[in-house]
Amino acid sequence: MPELPEVETIRRGLRRLVRGRRVTRVEVRDRRLRIPVRTDFAADLAGRVIVDVDRRAKYLLLRLDADRVWIVHLGMSGKLIRVADGRPLARHDHIVAHLDDGAELRLHDPRRFGLSVILPATELAAWPPLRRLAPDPFDPRFDGPWLYARARASRRTIKDLLMDQTEVAGLGNIYVNEVLYRAGVRPGRRACRLGAAAAERIARACPALLEEAIRWCGTSLSDYRDGEDREGGFQAHLCVYGRTGEACRACGGQIRRTRAGNRSSFYCPRCQK
């Protein structure tokens, strides 16, 4: 579910609400996430203070005292929500962290593609899923010439390249489609056939789009919610994603959908070449 803007929205909300709180008690109700929750997870988290909430690409990093980090990835369907009204637990509330202000942090993930891991801070950078990640689009290294060079070296489509978190981190299926629309490039274009100017347009569109989506608190299609269970607002600004058959906002033409590798791509055949 969440791509970089959604994870950033959750980070900002949780930082405000849980920074400085101590975890008093932890219930692990279902360990079966993508990486099984370790049997010592609850004991590792209980008693720790949440010192800060950071983000790396789509990973939430909850900094704890004693130099530990609670890493949360929300997969496709995960939510990490602060609950202060004592509402009953729901199906798929897999982890509940009780806080010293009476609120709870609940990790809810129906599809269980997410993960929840605690590591010593010193081991964070070497942890394989993080170590593999490329810079995100806000990194100064990510610019037109850099993307052009990477694209020239690839025989994949530009969409596949941008979705690859080891090439650039943080984009998923929604924002890749939107970036390519803004850059006027079809998702199926071979990366190596892009010109330097198209690479430049894509490289500029990535941080601009993500920033805009963050300002709107992310995109809520069905189940994404921020750290307070609120919807984002960027879905109203999508130009192609999920708009098959609807009119292009620029030219009025019909948005098309194609499928490759079990993923949908959306584009305007007139505006994107």
Next chain:
DNA sequence: AACAAGACCTGCATGC
């Protein structure tokens, strides 16, 4: 080595 496709898992919408 690079790449495309499959696998993982549940829930929902749709159509018969």
Next chain:
DNA sequence: TGCATGCAGGTCTTGT
């Protein structure tokens, strides 16, 4: 109503 199918924001593994 029930059942089958297709589809979903991600990432890891498999096989070519």
